[in-house]
Amino acid sequence: MNNTRLYIGVETKAREFDAKLLLACFAAEAGFDTVLGQQKIFVKRLAEMPRGIWINKSISPSKTEAYKHYKKLGVILAGYDEEGLAPFNADEYKKRRISVESLRQLECFFAWGQWQADVIAERAPSEAHRVVQVGHPRVDLTRREFRAFYDDEVKKIREQYGQFLLINTNFSFYNHFHGKDGKIAMFEKAGKIADEAQRDYYLRLRDHKKTLFYEFAEIVRILRRRFPDATVVLRPHPSENHDYWREILPQDGKTHVVYEGTVLPWLMAADVMIHNSCSTGIEGYLLERPVITYRPIQAEEFENTLPNLLSEHALSREELLQKVEYYLTRDRSVELPADEEKRRIAGRYIASLDGPFSCERTVERLSHIQREAKPLEIFSYRAFVEMKRIAKGVLRRILRRQPVSTATTKRQDEYRSQKFPGISLGEIQQGLIKYQQITGRFSDLRVAQIGKNLFQFERKI
Template identity: 30%
Template sequence: MGERWLYLPVEVKARELDAKLLLAYYAIKKGYHVILGEQRMVELAAAEFPEGIFYSKGYSRGYRKKVIKQAVTNGHEVVELDEEGLIFPDSDRYLNTRMQKEVLKMITKEFCWGHYQCEVIGNAYPSQKKKCHIVGNPRFDLLHPKFHNLYLQDADRINEKYGDFILVNTRFPLYNGSQGKREDDSNPFLLYIKQLYISFIEMVKGLAVAFPHHQIIVRPHPAENTDPYEEAFSMLNNVNVIFEGNIIKWLMAAKAIVHNDCTSSIEAYLLEKPIVTYIPVTFKVMDMKLPNELGIQAVKINDVISIIESILKRSNSHEYFNQKYKDTANKLLSSYYLKDSGQFSYHSILKIMDGISLTPTKPIPRFNHSFNVKPNKKLEHLFPFLSKQEIQLFFNKIDEIENQDTVLSVTPIGENLYSIRSM
């Protein structure tokens, strides 16, 4: 086939990087030359390097059009797997903000998490339906037992430090954004998120008092400001606010997970971890069925405490899943996510990409210069430093899983930007 170029932009490092590295590892095995890194840096490289496949991670309206149009102008075939495409409460809003027809027309292949997303796109744009492919997401490949060894050592280290802890995941960047709190009494959805935010703070305080001998780990959404949480819990010795690394290791280490409308509940379910869904307030227009129904629901703080007491008494968290619960959850999940398809998402994606014809005309670069972008505090918050050692360590772990000894060239070509290929 010859060397094929694959451009993998990453926006939120903790959420997306490991899945992109997983895809990169197997792509390189098939002869791809991968350019991977922070999204703006990958866009710069894609403007100068040979024509290939630009793997869009999904963006909101204006930025999506800009990125994809530029990639097409640069001669690339664009494939897309929208990171926000798993669950969305309003299909019309999703289509309008993240899946406009005029942009979809420029895309060669649209990868979908599951049947729901595929049907929403196909029903809205019948002429574009053929380019939609249900493939799942490599993020969820990482939850498969085959790849647990990627995270076991880190999970063990977390347990050594925090013991049997309770993990609380938040999702309130609309109100508690990285740039500061947003107040607007005329916006009912913002007021709802603000109520949830306040309720979660009170709930965590309740857990800290009810379980003084257990640590409570609060993991904010990547776009949230951690300072208000640290201030709110500063007097509680058993509450820690931590946003570090891929969530999988934290889920594996946790004794129980508390959330509201978080994708983390799906990841926790696939890892067979006990889930508590805290619903102190509701907003029917925006509440999502899937993540909330994968856990035991609680509407009051005392309910959360009672459920967690029950979970902590069990020596084996697998007891939490009875067959009736599994049957109901699996049926619900299968509508949104391709589960038990018989092959990994990365395999499906690569198989489809291998069928895309590429005719690069640009010369192969010598990588004798470095790409740079202007500092952006918001994006730097989402994607801090990425080292060559991190990439190599991840690939080494997959080598161990696959019983391989892969020799790769990992070359830094800009800040948080790497060229990765087989030697």
């Protein structure tokens, strides 16, 4: 049995939790001593935890020094890129999200598919051998084998909203939680803007998103007038200012701004989904649901290629209304016709659409990782880090320094809470039971809460 400790972090709960829980189940079944929890806990406290493998979230330039630190602690690093499936364009993605030195610190990197693997190989040819195409646990949940996981939620959504249009937005470059320039300010603070050309690109992207933001607000009003019996549910990106949407959209009882749970049951429940260059367009396609990309402005340098390739296109308001009318009046019991060209495109970008699940392929690769034997160096470095931590704590007590609560820190806490409202043991257990029922597997797993937002999965002996 493999009893290696495996750490799986969750940063944006609505997007990642169900998929990471599924991965934790597969890993624990394979014998890993698996810990699932909030990503920032591992960032801050991994030096205090047993050595193991940590699946991190990117290979961006800002990660390099931290990854070197974790390696000195004896942590074995692996990684995904949650944003690697649908970037705006390859050049921007290479600059902002791929660092040769960060990738070099990883034992392996799990690519969404061939496209991402090729882009990484172009940027970091010397480290391309670390890249493994497995898809992503989120892809597993779109497959027919796992859709029943959301049956109860789909039923509740339909009972509450009836016939409804789902609009997914990704306008955080303009409507960010921290203000209209909040996204760019965060990039600057994190050192993610390499030069003036990149800054100029982001400023133009912000202006593009601003135009689309107000056009989508207007199209909501138009849809409500054209289809008065249908409800419109707008689901903003997790980094957007959700309250601003609520301020500017109609308060008519049939228009709702909702950000609850993962998007998958909402896609499954909706009569049709509308987006613009949003990754939820990919998930909608994989779920075999009607998906329309509304593109009143065509600007390829600012558009995510894959969501648009896998969606129907509406280039004008009238064209959008015609397509929406078709889906509101069609017989939902009739399956959408298969599109072999779209399936071929999806297969190039996304691995594990069939055959072994992404979670299985991920765990298989992790099972072959060998722990590096440098016990004395690791022990010495961990002791040094622990002494620093203790010294800082003593200094704080001597100075009686308390955190200062300000409007800025309060707003930051609200932003973090929007992205990660917490995980309960009940949620974990409920999800585990569902996966057991769907798969007929994982019956020998047990889970225990070992800290706030921290859970350990093991096989029963």
